[in-house]
Amino acid sequence: MKKRAAFSIKFTRGVFSLLGPLVAIVLAPWAHAEAGRSFRIISPARTAILSVSPPGTITWTNWATGITCTIQSSTGFGGGGWGDYLRVPVSSPITTVQVFDTTPLTGMALIPAGSFTMGDAFGEGYDDEGPKHSVTVGAFYMDKYLVTKALWDKVKTWSITNGYSFAGVSGKSASHPVQGVSWYSAVAWCNARSQKEGLTPCYYIDVGLTTAYKVGPVNPYVKWDANGYRLPTEAEWEKAARGGAGGRRFPWADTDNISHSRANYNAANAQPYDLSYPAGYQPAFFVAGELPYTSPAGYFAANGYGLHDMAGNVWEWCWDWYQVDWYSQAAAKQTDTRGPTGPLGWRVQRGGSWSDYAFFSRTSYRGYYYPTYGDGNDGFRCVRGL
Numbered sequence: 001m002k003k004r005a006a007f008s009i010k011f012t013r014g015v016f017s018l019l020g021p022l023v024a025i026v027l028a029p030w031a032h033a034e035a036g037r038s039f040r041i042i043s044p045a046r047t048a049i050l051s052v053s054p055p056g057t058i059t060w061t062n063w064a065t066g067i068t069c070t071i072q073s074s075t076g077f078g079g080g081g082w083g084d085y086l087r088v089p090v091s092s093p094i095t096t097v098q099v100f101d102t103t104p105l106t107g108m109a110l111i112p113a114g115s116f117t118m119g120d121a122f123g124e125g126y127d128d129e130g131p132k133h134s135v136t137v138g139a140f141y142m143d144k145y146l147v148t149k150a151l152w153d154k155v156k157t158w159s160i161t162n163g164y165s166f167a168g169v170s171g172k173s174a175s176h177p178v179q180g181v182s183w184y185s186a187v188a189w190c191n192a193r194s195q196k197e198g199l200t201p202c203y204y205i206d207v208g209l210t211t212a213y214k215v216g217p218v219n220p221y222v223k224w225d226a227n228g229y230r231l232p233t234e235a236e237w238e239k240a241a242r243g244g245a246g247g248r249r250f251p252w253a254d255t256d257n258i259s260h261s262r263a264n265y266n267a268a269n270a271q272p273y274d275l276s277y278p279a280g281y282q283p284a285f286f287v288a289g290e291l292p293y294t295s296p297a298g299y300f301a302a303n304g305y306g307l308h309d310m311a312g313n314v315w316e317w318c319w320d321w322y323q324v325d326w327y328s329q330a331a332a333k334q335t336d337t338r339g340p341t342g343p344l345g346w347r348v349q350r351g352g353s354w355s356d357y358a359f360f361s362r363t364s365y366r367g368y369y370y371p372t373y374g375d376g377n378d379g380f381r382c383v384r385g386l
Contacts, residue, residue, distance in 0.1 A: 040074075042069065045063050047069065056101055067089075067090050071084075071097070071114075084246050085304060099112050114239075131328065137336060139386050142382070146381050148297050152189065155189060156192070158192065159189070167181075167182050180375060181378050183347045190202065190203065193228075199229070202224070227384065233320055241351065250262070260284070267282075271359060281293050291376060292354060295309075315351055317380040320339025323340040323344060345370070346370060348367065349367035
């Protein structure tokens with residue numbers, strides 16, 4: 001049985017006070033953007049919190065190593081409705097983890113370092129969604145929203161006079177996600193966004209990482225420690241999509257069902273978890289003859305990490321090559337896995353889209369497509385390293 005750590009600490013204007021028998025780290029509203037969010041540590045061994053720093057870092061001591069602690073979160077100071085937020089493998093007597101960021105990058109959310117169970121938790125998906133396996137992913141930032149047509153155009157305008165070339169894309173309006181994006185165009189755009197903001201690009205055309213990728217299609221090399229924008233790995237995407245909640249079907253923690261109140265998808269295929277069947281397309285954005293039926297980025301509620309549209313709207317490109325039996329490979333279970341060695345035929349896509357059924361919006365579903373193509377279902381979002 002799991003045991004809770006021995007003390008509770010309240011963070012109030014920099015002062016720590018012992019409160020009682022449960023572990024809960026409660027932050028005053030001024031402490032960070034998510035006012036009223038509480039955290040506690042669940043551990044299989046005795047655990048005591050040593051400190052909490054204002055930037056959102058928790059340090060605790062463990063009476064055992066080789067264990068996994070679970071950090072849970074709750075909204076509000078009352079501590080109700082606890083849900084898993086982060087799993088932390090413990091390998092030393094003292095552990096320090098950043099669980100949130102008081103000064104996050106604009107438009108991005110911190111995805112804290114930790115492990116999660118990757119794959120189909122219900123045994124209802126395709127064979128490539130299993131076996132379930134534990135993956136540890138380092139901390140990174142992810143766009144809270146899908147890349148919109150407005151943001152795409154802003155970067156493209158800059159890129160035209162700076163040596164970049166992208167294939168044509170579209171978008172229903174400025175606030176809707178850009179769509180029709182090929183994988184190669186997304187990669188080049190990530191580099192242009194980086195250089196436009198004075199950051200080091202992540203993608204290069206040479207193994208020496210000296211010439212930035214600007215025109216495709218070329219399979220790029222990656223400078224993983226660069227501070228610029230890139231596509232998420234498949235493991236990063238799934239960890240972020242789960243929002244810290246393990247064993248769930250969709251990117252939210254309070255139910256394993258889906259409905260049009262939560263996502264933009266096509267409820268035209270009977271599934272016991274699709275509460276909007278047989279409504280078909282999302283009625284708020286379906287106008288006959290006016291394809292695509294995308295929704296504005298951020299229209300639906302965020303998941304536990306503050307990310308919107310991790311189910312539905314448009315498919316999201318990931319870095320990885322697609323391999324059907326990848327999860328059975330030892331490399332798939334490593335820390336910060338980056339997918340199989342290519343080149344292979346397809347790149348991974350995740351999240352489902354406005355035109356696809358609820359089955360494809362499940363967090364574990366593995367989509368894939370030719371990297372040279374993009375259609376009205378295909379978009380993306382970016383990540384950055386710390």
